[in-house]
Amino acid sequence: MRVVADTNTVVSAFLWGGPPRAVLDAAHEGRITLHTSPALLAELEDVLARAKFAARVRQVGSTVAEILAEFRALVAVELPATIPPTARDPDDDAVLAAALGARAVLIVTRDRDLLTLGTFRDIPILAAREALELIAAAPR
Numbered sequence: 001m002r003v004v005a006d007t008n009t010v011v012s013a014f015l016w017g018g019p020p021r022a023v024l025d026a027a028h029e030g031r032i033t034l035h036t037s038p039a040l041l042a043e044l045e046d047v048l049a050r051a052k053f054a055a056r057v058r059q060v061g062s063t064v065a066e067i068l069a070e071f072r073a074l075v076a077v078e079l080p081a082t083i084p085p086t087a088r089d090p091d092d093d094a095v096l097a098a099a100l101g102a103r104a105v106l107i108v109t110r111d112r113d114l115l116t117l118g119t120f121r122d123i124p125i126l127a128a129r130e131a132l133e134l135i136a137a138a139p140r
Contacts, residue, residue: 003032005108009108010024014067037080037094041071080098087117096114105123
């Protein structure tokens, strides 16, 4: 199962755990393959480097560089598709383009605007908890 995780899901996974972390764990276990794009990797680096996350990064006993290295080792980097403006927030188009370019069958996000879309070109857009149910039900 080819999956694209939005930056907010990846940040949540590394800094707080819970269902977003379980999505990454599914990739570690080989139950899914995670895909991303150069733009989403750059966004992840930018977000993790924000001052508001510095204390939490230290609290989890890591560094931004370590988190980025762990994520890069876990994902396949794909070229995004070219899409017309679709989402209310133009930054969200990067997630949709990455999913289309990666031939993903699922997008995992916490972003309300993306969740409101529900699907993008037949790709379901789900929160981590719902995505985990879909992953668990998928044939291995």
